Amino acid sequence: METTLFHQITWAWIALAAVTFAYLLRRNAPYGRHVQAGWGPTIPNRLGWFLMEFTVMVVFLMALLWEKRPISTMVWVLSGCFLLHYLNRSLIFPLRLRTAGKRMPLIIALSAIGFNLMNGFLLGYCFANFVDYRSDWWTDARFIGGQALFWIGxxxxxxxxxxxxxxRKPGSTGYAIPQGGLFKWISCPNLLGEMIEWTGFALMCWHLPAFAFMIWTIANLAPRAIAHHRWYKATFPDYPAVRSAFIPFLV
Ligand SMILES: NC(=O)c1ccc[n+]([C@@H]2O[C@H](COP(=O)([O-])OP(=O)(O)OC[C@H]3O[C@@H](n4cnc5c(N)ncnc54)[C@H](OP(=O)(O)O)[C@@H]3O)[C@@H](O)[C@H]2O)c1
Known part of the structure; x- marks a missing residue:
């Protein structure tokens, strides 16, 4: 594929993230505590997480390795960060969830698979075909700063x-007020951490698909953090007033 076409597709993908962001600010994605009837057939929660998140690794590796070009150590390091996150998210995280009997709409799983297919393809294809990191990238401030942000996130x-x-105790499915760590100041440190992580990844990769992925992550998770925060305040009368949604003292 020509570089220009690849960039046009990626920009169109970024534009779609902006539309999704506007939509999600008005309607909560219906899974987890925001699940609702009327979204069609459902599948078990754990299976949903596995299907949604495992696909991205398959597509990413196929796009990266398809044309059998030599892959530089730098690209392997960047890919390793990406794959480590998704090994946890697709295999370890779903097995640890205490989500007995919970289900998610199939449409949510399918849309997340679509999201992951596109991001996995764009990232893998870009690494395989369009990037050529200079040998001093290892000491570049963008790589070092990006690494720091990625691991902190x-x-x-x-x-x-x-x-x-x-x-939750094993077998239960209720909700409680979380305590400890960054929960002292915000309702959703897990979502903030993920946004920081992919911002760091975009910095250290320094190519358009990585920035597209960062933008998509923020478009998905910032509205979700705001919705969770609103839900906590409406559900628990004693919810700590000092907490913000995901940026301490701000949002
Ligand atoms: N990169 C992206 O675009 C993207 C998109 C979505 C998610 N993610 C990541 O995927 C992970 C999960 O996302 P999520 O939106 O499902 O997070 P979440 O709503 O915070 O839930 C995480 C898990 O903890 C449980 N839980 C949350 N709050 C609880 C409470 N107060 N009491 C008891 N249990 C509670 C949830 O149960 P229930 O499911 O029963 O509510 C779920 O099993 C996060 O790390 C997130 O960053 C990334």
């Missing part, structure tokens, strides 16, 4: 997901 995301998962 990953740590925040994993830690907060761990606290949330352990709020």
């Amino acid at each position: 990953l740590a925040i995301n994993w830690h907060a997901d761990h606290i949330l998962i352990r709020l």
Whole structure:
């Protein structure tokens, strides 16, 4: 594929993220606590997470390796960060969830698969065909700063997901007010961590598909964090007033 066409497709994909963001600010994605009747057939929650998130690794690796070009160490390092996140999200995270009997609409799983197919393809194809990192990229401020942000975001995301998962006893499905770590100041550190992570990834990759992925992540998760925060305040009368949705003291 020509570079120009690839960039046009990626820009169109970014435009769609902006539309999705506007939509999600008005309507909550109907899974987890926001699940509602009327979204068609459903599938078990755990299976949904596996299907949604495993696809991205398959497509990413196919796009990266399809044409059998030599892959530089730098590209392997960047790809390794991406794959590590998705190994956790598709295999470990769903197995740890305390989500007995919960289901999600099939349409949500399918739309997340579509989202992941596109991002996995754009990233893998770009790494395979359009990037050529200079040898001094290892010491470039964008790579070093991006790495720092990526690992900080990953740590925040994993830690907060761990606290949330352990709020429930095995077999129960209710909700409680989370405590500890960044929950002191915000309702959704897991979602903030994920947004920081992919911002760091975009910086260290420094190509359009990685920025598209960052924008999509923010478009999905910022409205979800706002919706979760609103839900906490409406559900728990004693919800800590100091907490914001996902940016301390701001949003
Ligand atoms: N990159 C992206 O675009 C993207 C998109 C979506 C999600 N993600 C990531 O996927 C992960 C999960 O997302 P999510 O939206 O499902 O997160 P979430 O709503 O915070 O839920 C995470 C898990 O903890 C449980 N949980 C949350 N709050 C709880 C509470 N107060 N009491 C008891 N249990 C609670 C949830 O149960 P229930 O499911 O029963 O509510 C779920 O099993 C996050 O790390 C997020 O960053 C990424």
